[in-house]
Amino acid sequence: MTALLEVQNLTVAYGAIEAVRDVSFTVDEGQIVSLIGSNGAGKTTTLRTISGLLRPKSGKILFAGESIDSLEAHVILQRGIAHCPEGRRLFGRMTVEENLQLGAYVRRDTGVEADMNRVYELFPVLGERRHNKAGLFSGGEQQMLAIGRAMMSRPRLLMLDEPSMGLSPIMTQRIFDTIRELQSQGTTILLVEQNALAALALSDHGYVIDLGRTSLDGPGHELLADERVRAAYLGEN
Ligand SMILES: Nc1ncnc2c1ncn2[C@@H]1O[C@H](COP(=O)(O)OP(=O)(O)OP(=O)(O)O)[C@@H](O)[C@H]1O
């Protein structure tokens, strides 16, 4: 397998505080890779740096073999990395359709409508409510729309930050099923989750981030069985 994303010795600071320290991980083409770790571990900071919203203090980020860590965020999106952010960040006063159109803003081709229909196939409820304002939706529907919006840029790599946050167990399952479906359709996924159990069960590979550092990694099912992971993140001891 070839690496689609390589993060090498990444350090990111907010002023004097290093939120991410020397983090390294690889996402191979076609995989689902998850980053797990407790509150404040540096997961969101890592994704925001890959997206070009923050700049590394040191380290390298390679996408499809090319360095992207000095590119502007919209160029990184154009290269094929979409970011579905923590907290969803939809435009609540805009309709489903308008939110999806915004996700396609970097595209110059004519396939936008076909891709919108693809999102509606994936999430029929969004198709039924395409003219409704997003702000009135349930948490699960908003998460579907946030994922759909990210897919509208036709990403090679989709990064999802806490997609199950605040959702019911049934809706969480629905979202995780969708992530697997997107993988089977050819999208590579980088998933950040506090729900370590569900994320690792789905992942080809997982990395544990602890206080800004990668402390442990392995295939998802191996990490699920690892005593240190079970004690720290699955509420067992
Ligand atoms: N804008 C900011 N300014 C200063 N410090 C920040 C900022 N954003 C995050 N931090 C700090 O950086 C560290 C890492 O935060 P980050 O949001 O990346 O963690 P996280 O792993 O995503 O946590 P969570 O699971 O709560 O989402 C934390 O100590 C946090 O307080």
Ligand SMILES: [Mg+2]
């Ligand atoms: Mg976070």
